[in-house]
Amino acid sequence: MSQLHYALFTGCTAKQSTPELLSSTLAVADKLGIKITILEEASCCGASHLQDFDEFLAHVLNARNICYAEKLGLTMITICNTCQLNSAMTKHALDTDPELKARVNEKLAEVGLEYKGTSEIKHFLYTLIDEYGLENVKDKVTTPLSHLNIAPFYGCHNIRPSELHEEANGHENPYRPSSLDSLIEALEGNPVNYESKNKCCGFHVELQANHTSEVLAGNALVDAIDNNADLMVTPCPLCHLKMDTYQDSIGKVMGRDVELPVLHMPQMVALALGCTEKEIGLNFHVQRAKQLYTA
């Protein structure tokens, strides 16, 4: 297999509140021999909120990010479901609407860029599965996770709307997703089967509809806990932030203790591949997760 090489769109959280997501992603890529070029020019994707304010501007800025992957001639990979969604929505809009593409390119020309539509956009989870291959991941496991019951939490923006994502996510069934389950199995962990795995975490209304947000996150955490999960794992740092940071207040809303470590998908892989504690970065979690190093 020739060496895989991707342009990494880090997103904002990996550069700020979840540095462990970036360090574990790079550590996993290194262990697997995947070459990563970080798109240091890429800006925020708008996280669906800028889109609510000014949809056209959001398309312009996302198209600019994709231009930098196109310049390198590489597939753009994401490590955040919401970055994936917003980048893919812009790509889809521009690739199917020549008039919009022309309007966006008119703006991009002012900074010497042109969106062509030549780069694919894929979440790191699906490059591991579809391009690197789970059998190959399995071969690199040094610390099997066989002692852990792991609840996969898929996050909305990688699986819905399914029509938008189906090329990039291996036609994942949004009502019964399986990719993260099979990754857990490849690392020899025990995937927890629970109803909430494909539900919403509530992150996006954390500020304006806090109760809704807390109940949605709480329902999923409690469902995982009641199905004997030792930890939850998610490919989305926004799900991680909601589910990891707010367990105290979620517990109050749910009327019971809610305690569960929530790992980023690359952190789980990094654990199984024997990456260093510094690379995995469980110390950055609000909910204690450090016991997982030696469990």
Place this chain on the structure above:
Amino acid sequence: MSEVKDTRKVTIKAFRFNAETDYLPYTKQYEMEVGKDELILDLMNRIKWEHDGSFSYRRSCRHGICGACAIKVNGKSVLACKQNAIELLDLFDNDITLEPSSKKRAVKDMIIDKTDFWDKHAAVKPYIVADIDPRPEAESKQSIAQFNALLDSDLCIQCGACHYACPALEVNDAFLGPAALAAAYRFTADTRDEATEERLDITFQSGSGVWDCVKCFECAEACPKEVNPIEKIGKLHNMQFEHGVAESNVATRHAEGFLRGMKKYGYLDEADIVTYSEGYLGVYKHLGAAMKMMKSGKIHWHSGIPFIDSIPKIKNLDEVQKLIEISQTNKL
């Protein structure tokens, strides 16, 4: 070559409940040979005709236009008269359970009480409001472009699939939900309509309006007519700013405030977005979480309280600044 079988023997499970006589719902199983052209509605008919005459469901047009037969299968919303059965059996490894769109609103088996759906639909004034001459001399014409702007939202058949797939509605009874909001967009976007500001006012109320959407895309996935309600919710968001009726509140500042960090760093400024959106008085709610995040090294507080400015800047930041300057169309 192996022979292609025209039928498949499967066990179909169905949610059963009669609100008048049953304390709890239960599941019943029905064995049947399913043909390759049969629809979920055919299976429901066969349960009723061949197994149990008391099995109840709504059906009418059988053409995907009346919206009566929307149910869920394994959590997936379907119009029973449009959905091929074998296709679903393939999707779910031959294990399917027929359920009403909303179990908690079940009256009898697949039949639910849709009162909340109709109340919310009516609340957005889903009709053209216009002061017109009762005896007009000419038609009220629309261009193709004007019609196309609302076409897909006009395809809604009020089946309730999106409404009962919405997790925000499950938690927040006041939320208008995706179907009502898509209908609000349909009439607000109509150039013959004169109630733009009134409807925008209804749809931006905190607690019930567009800002309570959780952005899960369940509605887009559920809709059998490709109305894509969440896209219409996004358009309503934008229309509030376009028409200059958006009030400055936590939700609108949250949307607009992304630009503050992006202009300075290219990235969202995570601490600033909370303080700016909530206002300095509202931010106290987040201090507990913020302290925990600081303790674990997740955040570096630098805007609310002077601290080390730790947000990295993207390369070629000037391009983002320039693009915002020349492309921004809306204002708060």
